[in-house]
Amino acid sequence: EAGVAQSPRYKIIEKRQSVAFWCNPISGHATLYWYQQILGQGPKLLIQFQNNGVVDDSQLPKDRFSAERLKGVDSTLKIQPAKLEDSAVYLCASSFLRGGYEQYFGPGTRLTVT
């Protein structure tokens, strides 16, 4: 079974530039999450989708971050404009909709903002 795919794996940009990350969840997984992991900290939820609808985006900085999951499969997370404090690893995870199933994590995208 293929795992959660993310790209790119690494990205370096200057502050005020924009960047986009892509996630392809495991086939059949209706729930998709984006987490932000700052160096030395645990992952923190940014947004949760069920199919193509947003379940929780309360911790997403909406003035600069946006995310979409148009067809209930792939998802894109965008930052515009980036700030230095956005330097982090962005993790995508997916799971089946019903309870009792594990969340599977992708390898992450490491973003460095200079």
Added chain:
Amino acid sequence: GNSVTQMEGPVTLSEEAFLTINCTYTATGYPSLFWYVQYPGEGLQLLLKATKADDKGSNKGFEATYRKETTSFHLEKGSVQVSDSAVYFCALSDLPDSGNTPLVFGKGTRLSVIA
């Protein structure tokens, strides 16, 4: 709100030593508790979980018991190997599974095992 506190690392052990990584939590309800592991260059993987008080999760020689009275979920292994070197995260979710609820993570503990 919900939170997880785990011991700070790094932890350095010799091969075959006993491992304990402490984890305590704060939650309003009856959360499920998890340990995730992140090996170098890889994504987070579920190591073990427990969904109710007194449950013991176990996998690959690691164990953790859900202690409601002390709000703890300490990770233990009797004899560590070099291949156990990784970062370990304690996490919780509000509902009795992690299938469709976000996880709240601790800061992670880096373990290095030397031969």
